[in-house]
Amino acid sequence: MWLDALGLAAYAVVGTAKALNLGFPAVSAVIMGVLTTAFGGIIRDVLAGEPNLLVRREIYITAALLGATLFTIGKGLGLDFWPAALLGFFAAFALRAAAIHYKLSLPGFPGAENSTEY
Numbered sequence: 001m002w003l004d005a006l007g008l009a010a011y012a013v014v015g016t017a018k019a020l021n022l023g024f025p026a027v028s029a030v031i032m033g034v035l036t037t038a039f040g041g042i043i044r045d046v047l048a049g050e051p052n053l054l055v056r057r058e059i060y061i062t063a064a065l066l067g068a069t070l071f072t073i074g075k076g077l078g079l080d081f082w083p084a085a086l087l088g089f090f091a092a093f094a095l096r097a098a099a100i101h102y103k104l105s106l107p108g109f110p111g112a113e114n115s116t117e118y
Contacts, residue, residue, distance in 0.1 A: 001100050004044065008060065009092035011037045012067035013085045026072045033068030034061060057106040059099035067092025 015036025019029035038061055041053045053060050071088030079087070098104060 002097070004041075005063075005093055005096040005100060007040065008037055008064055008096055009067055009089045011040050012064040012092050013071050013088045016068040016071050016088070017081070017085065020072065020075060026076060030065070030068045030072050033071070034064045037061070037064035037068075057108055059095060059104055059106060062106070063092045063096040063099065066095050 012033045014033075016029050016033030018036075019032035020026070024032060038053070041060060044050075045052050067088040069088075070091045071084050074084030074087045075081075
């Protein structure tokens with residue numbers, strides 16, 4: 001789980017950076033960073049035979065969104081690559097790490113089962 005959290009944070013920043021370098025607008029670049037992270041998680045789940053992260057209420061995509069957004073904001077404010085990348089990376093990792101350590105999850109729909117496992 002902890003290595004996956006590192007990968008999540010890295011791919012959120014790398015995917016966003018690649019999109020920005022290709023000239024995508026900021027919002028599109030953030031979306032591309034989140035999608036890069038999400039599809040990496042989906043491939044991991046398929047290969048591991050685990051339930052897909054999209055049907056679980058883990059704080060995963062939210063962490064990727066935070067990292068990608070902060071990286072993009074940092075770049076937009078004129079930060080060089082590494083300071084902006086570290087800002088996004090550590091923010092995404094910190095949120096995912098808190099979710100793992102404290103067993104945080106997103107709320108479900110009303111009437112849905114409270115379990116996070118399927």
